[in-house]
Amino acid sequence: MSQNRLYFGYGSNLDWDDWSRFCKRRGVSPDGLKEKEPAWLLGHHLKFHYYSNGRKGGAADVVPADAFHATPGALFDVDEDAWKTLIAKEGAPQFYEEKKVLAIGRDGVLHRATTFVVCEHRKKPYFVEPTAGYQRLIYDGLIQRGLPTLGLQQALQESFDQCTINHLFVYGTLMKGQNRFSLLHPFTKSIQQASTNGELHHLGAFPGMKLGEGTVFGDLVTMSDASECLEKIDQIEGFLGFGHPESLYDRTIVEVMTDFGPEWAWTYIYNGKVGPDSIIDDGRWR
Secondary structure, X not given: OOOOEEEEEOHHHHOHHHHHHHHHHHOOOOOOEEEEEEEEEEOEEEEOOOEEOOOOEEOOEEEEOOOOOEEEEEEEEEOHHHHHHHHHHHOOOOOEEEEEEEEEEOOOOEEEEEEEEEOHHHOOOOOOOOOHHHHHHHHHHHHHOOOOOHHHHHHHXXXXXXXXXXXXXXXXXXXXXXXXXXXXXXXXXXXXXXXEEEEEEEOOOOEEEXXXXXXXXXXXXXXXXXXXXXXXXHHHHOOOOOOOOOOOEEEEEEEEEEOOEEEXXXXXXXXXXXXXXXXXXXXXXX
């Protein structure tokens, strides 16, 4: 019995109608591709350096970046027949090829998935402008899922110096007024109160958040330089890399709620074992 694949989709694959039209032309059902949740592809950014004859302009690719960048998209559960159709849609392996990647879902959980990237020999050494219609497909797909469009704007402007997520959710000793806020302060542009799903645990002199169904309250920090800030906080929190079993805290992406609506933010999840006795019931460290 074949096993379904977990697929990270971006670009035009965020548009169900685009997928359905392709399936209709091939006389197959589109239903084998089922969306699970909005997600973030770690360590990559969007780029337009490939000309698609079918699109009559640039088509999206994702290329490696540092560990502080992430590309928004969605995770899909794909059965065997739909995977074959998806391969045909991507023109693999002649134009795009499969790549194993790490992605974070809406709930902050790390997933191993497969995506498609442009083959090396198909890449142009310059920007290939996508059509207005293709840009709209991507833009609408992001907006429909509550995902930011900054990465798309950066790719269209060929400007990749700013991280696509420049918010950090802190809930313990890094909050304003707490004893380690001075380490975060040099990178702080603004602060607002926020909350996210999870469980807050008392670990002694500091707390640790675990992913869960409760509510954790804290500060949402807008970082002035996300790369420098996260590099510093990674060291403080003992983060050794995505999926590293010996990290004290794992860095992940969560959706947080503010008085002005939802935002996507980096945060740190405790990687150790906890018990029910350590839960802070009201989700507040201070």
